[in-house]
Amino acid sequence: MSEVRLATWNVNSLRARMDRVVEWISYARPDVLCLQETKMQDRDFPAHDLADLGYEAVHHGDGGWNGVAILSAAGIAGVRIGFGDGADDEMGCRIVSAECGEIRVFSVYVPNGREVGSEFYYAKLEWLGSLQRMLAKEWDQREALAVCGDFNVAPDDRDVWNPAAFEGATHVTEPERDALGLLGRWGLVDLFRLHNKADGLFSWWDYRGGAFHKHQGMRIDLILGTAPLASWCTASIVDRQARKGPQPSDHAPVMVYLDPGRGGS
DNA sequence: ATGGTCGCGCAGCGA
Secondary structure (H helix, E strand, O other), X not given: OOOEEEEEEEOOOHHHHHHHXXXXXXXXXXOEEXXXXXXXXXXXXXXXXXXXXXXXXXXXXEOOOOOEEEEEOOXXXXXXXXXOOOHHHHXXXXXXXXXXXXXXXXXXXXXXXXXXXXXXXXXXXXXHHHHHHHHHHHOOOOOOEEEEEEOOOOOOHHHEOOXXXXXXXXXXXXXXXXXXXXXXXXXXXXXXXXXXXXOOOXXXXXXXXXXXXXXXXXXXXXXXXXXXXXHHEEEEEEOHHHHOOOOOOOEOOEEEEEOOOOOOO
16 A cells, blocks of 8 residues: 555534535545544534545544544445443543554544543543553554544643643643553554654644634644554644634644555564 | 633533
8 A cells, every 4th residue: 555644633513614624635635534523413424525525434423512533535444433332422422443444543532631630530531541441452552553533631741832831730640641651551652753853743722812823732632553553654744724714623633644665564 | 810712502611
């Protein structure tokens, strides 16, 4: 297979964002695009419009909140909804996966923990734990597998616009980062960071207060991949252009470039 | 100065 472009984007309502998604697809040409916060029911998902653009898709959503999807120009097979043990249903349509060509792709929307120490914070940690247990139990880290989505965790201080101001705040606490660390110990690598080491490379900026133009953001949208994907990865981008212009999402798309003919696997 | 802006859905909550 030739180059594969694998992307993830929290669109904050696919209904409100469809024009921007179509625009982005037309110039970025991802082979696989994971979406989060579609905020729609399955029956409203614009599968036909996406098929016209050359994408098969799977969507998992039940209404006004959450909702995840995978668009693939490399095929969709072996769809899995949720964790398979009902845990996802309680937290609401936050994980879906499919075989896209030779890669098992997950699209995930990790719960927002709101205030540190709140019940929502612990539910977020539990959800990340469920993700790790599901991967360890059902999947093989030696295979080509990617977990893409909005993790609501900034992996390290480079990923926060003002680490001093965020000390102890949600998205950066040790337990949240430890939960990402467990995914790393299982075998997932933060593919964006393989070829982009600088700070200030954010994927989300608050709508309020002109945060985007003040470069006040965080990198919380991640593409995690197993060792084979890490060996294939040649480049990565965050497309800040998509955060500009009319009716943008508060997140920008993140994309990695994979060359399955490259590296040792 | 505890604000600010979105989306959903039609009040006020969640992010």
